[in-house]
Amino acid sequence: MNKQVAEFIGTFTLVLLGCGAAVIAGGDIGLTGISFAFGLALIGMAYGIGSVSGCHINPAVSLGMVAAGRMEMPEAIKYIIAQVAGAIVAALVLLLIANGKADYTVAENGLGQNGWGEGYLGEYGIFSAFLFEVIATFLFMVVILGATGAGAPAAIAGLAIGLALVVIHLVGINVTGVSVNPARSIGPALFSGWWSIVQLPLFIIAPVLGAVGAGLLFKSGMLDAPAAESDASGDDAALRAERDALKKERDQLSADLDACRSASKVAASTPPAAAAAAPVAAAPAAAFTGVASKPEGLSGPRGGVADDLKEINGVGPAMEKLLHSLGYYHFDQIADWQPSEVAWVDDNLEGFKGRATRDNWIAQAKTLAGKA
DSSP states (O other): OHHHHHHHHHHHHHHHHHHHHHHHHHHHHHHHHHHHHHHHHHHHHHHHHHHHHOOOOSHHHHHHHHHTTSSOHHHHHHHHHHHHHHHHHHHHHHHHHHTTSTTOOHHHHOOSOOOOSTTSTTOOOHHHHHHHHHHHHHHHHHHHHHHTSTTSOGGGHHHHHHHHHHHHHHHHHHHHSOOSOHHHHHHHHTTSOHHHHHHTTHHHHHHHHHHHHHHHHHHTTTTOOOOOOSSOTTSOHHHHHHHHHHHHHHHHHHHHHHHHHHHHHHHHHSOHHHHHHSOOOOOOOOOOOSOOOOOOOOSSOGGGOOOOGGGSTTOOHHHHHHHHHTTOOOHHHHHTOOHHHHHHHHHHOTTOTTHHHHTTHHHHHHHHTTOO
């Protein structure tokens, strides 16, 4: 429920401040000021609620996440309900505030609603409006998926996404008022008269098409970030030190394993009588001997929020970064690995080989994912 509350608050903020800038302060700040109002509101919410829900605050974005394989549809539906509700409440609050001015009327001053055609801003036609909304939302979703994907600097994702929204508004306000967000269009339209409602379907269909198109493009792998290099050149000093320590630990583990194998060979060659007189320690469990296969990964964390894999014993910051580069962000992904997949992971954790088996990640991940 906390994710839905976050999405409600985030969408409420975007609509109240973005549309409010147009209705209350538009004459003073102009189109540039309105553009920055929408972008800055999004940036603030990205850092305010991003860790809770991923800060979609946009039904098209949630559906784009579903198309990209980063979110399940049942969860997206809950997000969308919260987003639309937040937008409607924000539009109502804005209307109540604007009505406090003696000469304000919705018919004359508007409520920040989207539109096209004669009498609306630049008076662009329906084809121009539809084309702009599809392309603008597609590009916006590309920025979102890329900025929150594997290998991207997560700390500045909110800034990149917010600035992209600013640029989209700078270009498109005269065309449609800029939607790229069905909830942002639905809220003001419900209080702006029948013509806004008649035009509303375009601002639902076009953004969804653009966002889903971007999601499918990422799902195809055509825009996947390259896998992280095996060396630690990009890590900071602390991560390099941790990786060096883990390499030493791996070497020691390898040496211990060789010793166990030698002991097993000695035990196998010892006559039964001698073995009875001088029993040796049991050999370790047999290693996986089949064909290793790579577990299915994701292009980015579901909902834009990864689990804290460092809760797994033996996973530190460097290991977590390596797992993210391979497409593993969630406990339930690790919990579902089969023996052949564990073998692949053990062989491909550069600098940490054998770690998944040694620390029994599967059992830990099942507990953390609630599958134990």
